[in-house]
Amino acid sequence: MTLKERLVERLWKCFERKTKEFLRSTSLQGLKYVWDNDLPNWVQLFFAKVFVIVVCLAVNLAVNVFNKWQSTPVIIGISSTMTPIQDIPFPAITVCSMNKAKNSKVANFRPGTLEYAMLQKTCNQDFNFTDYKSLRPRSKSDTYAKFIVNVSHKCEELIVSCIFGQQSLPCTDLFREFFVDEGLCCVFNFLHPYYIYKHSASSIRDYTSSKGLTDIAVDWNPISGYPKHLPAGFYPRRGIGIGVANGLQIVLNGHTDDYYCSSTNGQGFKVLLYNSIDQPRLKESGLPIMLGHETNYRIVPNSYEAVPSIRSIDRRRRQCIFSDEQDQELLFYKYYTRRNCEAECDAMYFLRLCNCIPYHLPLIYRNATVCHVRHFDCLNRAELENVDGESTACKEHCLTSCHDVTYFPNPFAIPTMPFNQQGARVKNEYFRNFSTDFILKNLAIVNFYHDDNYFRSYVRSSYTGPTEYMSLTGGIMSLMFGFSVVFMSELFYFIFLRSLFEYIQLWCLARRNRVNILDANQ
Known part of the structure; x- marks a missing residue:
């Protein structure tokens, strides 16, 4: 061996x-x-x-x-404690008229003119914009956004009566004009531009950021909530209580006699309830409001929270993003939300394809061009491609916020009630000055209110x-x-x-x- x-x-x-x-x-x-x-x-x-x-x-x-x-790695459970509605803002509410232009303003526009071409885009009409590709704005104020402002109804014309928390207030103290994908609309309880945007610009998308508002703007976000010390009158306003009397009631005037074109198949309004720091999208998500009816929207808030321990989990696995994560900062918005992220994706998409950003999307770069008539032909093609998922690659990175607040109307609420000819003018003082025919044809009442003083939040925590x-x-x-x-x-x-x-x-x-x-x- x-x-x-x-x-x-x-x-x-x-x-x-x-x-x-x-x-x-x-x-x-x-x-x-x-x-x-x-x-x-x-x-x-x-x-x-x-x-x-x-x-x-x-x-x-x-x-x-x-x-x-x-x-x-993450499971969503229900919080063991109840959250009062006073701890979160009353929802931001955007109201848009389906009438995109006043007939008295646009009836005399002639084919071949710049104004006529912009009117066709405003009314979503099939139109060949090829002849306008070489056209440049005559001045800095000669923009498509300025055209929309000139031909649209102002908020003071559309929203004619406002009652919040049993107190009748001037509607100009509550609503301001705001650019969204449906044009110039009226927004309530939206965060002030100073707190939501990273920089100011001439086309900040907030057309009247301080005009008429008497309350003091304060900062709010889903993580830290309201500041500890608040002034006597501030916005975003809190929820007050339950029932129609403690909510927001508005009277809308459709001005059907001055109707020219609609973004839908009929007249009336669209409304959207959303978070005070979110980018609203009315075109696809707006809820209809019929003229001659009283519409009730019972507000159901949903709040999402996250325990700090899930920060150590990769965001792709936890499927949410904390707003204060430094590597997820947005270009235009101070606060991260999925809707704001998707809006910036859309802005980048149109900037890449058409070398401009539509008037209602965030101006992600200060020197970016806002789309004008010469870009409309490209915009129409890009919108069709975008429907087919051309910009989904960017939006795949737009995960939901770990801390978020959403609002939606209770589906069990009675959505609309038609005015009856006998009592249409009794319930609201504003109606006393008009005939029943005018009321049924032009006016609408909308009530936004909570049906419960408390709600339970959803909590994201480690599953294992x-x-x-x-x-x-x-x-x-x-x-x-x-x-x-x-x-x-x-x-x-x-x-x-x-x-x-x-x-x-x-x-x-x-x-x-x-x-x-x-x-x-x-």
Whole structure:
């Protein structure tokens, strides 16, 4: 037998001896029967097979727990505490008239003129804008946004009566004019531009940011809420209480005699309830308001919160973004929301295809061009391509906010009630000055109100954190074959510590023998 073979045999016997000793003394269930020579062979084989099967099953279950931890790191639950409606703003409300232009303003526009071309775009008419590609605005004020302002109804003409919290107020104190995808609309309880936008510009999309508003603007966001110290009169206004009397009631005048064109198939209004820091999208999400009817919208708020511990989870796995994450800052908006992110994606999309940004989208770059008549042909093509998902790559990164507030009307509420000819003028003082025919043809009442003083928030939390994962995995291993921290200590002892101590003892013994031999020789 060669030296190498003797060395291998010696190591194998050492390994076999230590393995038998480990298996006889280990805390793992079943292994002590495998190397017990006093037992019959079939008993040893039985326990060996059982142990192997149990280990495979335990590993499979542990892997399933790990995969679940990886695939579902966050779970959305219901908060254990109730949130009063006074802790969040009354929803921001945007009201748009379906009449896109006053007949008295545009009836004399002639085909071939610049104004006529802009009117066709405003009315969403099929029109060939190819002849206008070389046209430039005559002045800085000669813009498409300015044209919309000139031909549209003003908010003071559309919203003629306002009652908030049982107090009759001038509508110019509550609503301001605002550019959205439906044109020039009226917005209530929207955050002031100073707090929501990163920079000011001539076309900030907030046409009358401070005109007529007597309340003091304050900052608000879903994470920190309202400031601690608030003035006597401020906006965004809080919710007051429940019922129509504690909500917002507005009377709308459709001016049907001055109707020219509609963005839908009929006359009336569109309305949208949303977060005070969100970019509104009326064209696809607006709710209809019929003339000659009283419409009720019971407000149902939804609030989403997130525990701080999920910040350590990758955003693609937790599927939400914290507004204060530095690497997710938007170009135009100070606060991150999914709607604001998608609006910037749309702005980048049109800027890339048409080298301009439509008037209602965020001006993400200060020197970017706002789309004019020469861009309309490109805009029409880009809008069709955008419907087919051309800009979805950017929007895939626009995850929802970890902290968010949304509003929607209660589907169980009675949506509309037609005015009856006998009592149409009784319920609102404003109606007393008009005939019943005028009321049924032109006016509409809309009520926005809460139906409950409290609501429960949704909370994003870790579905399986490190503690829960260790508990589940440890429970499986312990149940199957008695795996524990003590076993890990045993394994560490037999593999490392014991071998180390034996090596040290042999080294000390060899050194002592060497010293004794030297002393004897001397």
